[in-house]
Amino acid sequence: MLLFTDVGNAQQQMRVPFNFQWGESASRVEQSLVGIKAKIVERKVVEGRTAFVVEGIPQKQLQRALFYFKNDMLNEIELQFGDTSWDTPKYDLFFDEVRRNVDSKYGMGRLLTRSRNREGDVLQTLVGYQWLQGSMTLRLYLFTAEKSLNALRILSLHYKEA
16 A cells, blocks of 8 residues: 555654645645646635645545645645545445554554434444644544445545644
């Protein structure tokens, strides 16, 4: 798997993805994204923060990334992984692989949520883990919403300044 490298039981220093630093300006992040030919496909405000929705970052199974800015300073990056050809068992397997790899890098994660409920004829599942290190939080989520043969599945990693 290309997302993470197994390092045994050693704990590594958690870093902001793509060699960014917390507090970088939106314009600096945008310049870097243009430099790798990624596209900002949407700009929006989420909970009082500016967010860039970015596609085309060359990383295996990375569908999109969201960059969040508070007062024009980068303070969170959300990475959304998956493949349209994957079914729920494949997403579950990928989630378990990512969780084990993150555990091997940063120590055992703490379970945040594990829920499964039905809203009408839609079955929703949410599983989340968290790792804390210094001034950074990393959260891993798997969300699925299934109705008959239709399904929405999102596996996301949230790197956030604590």
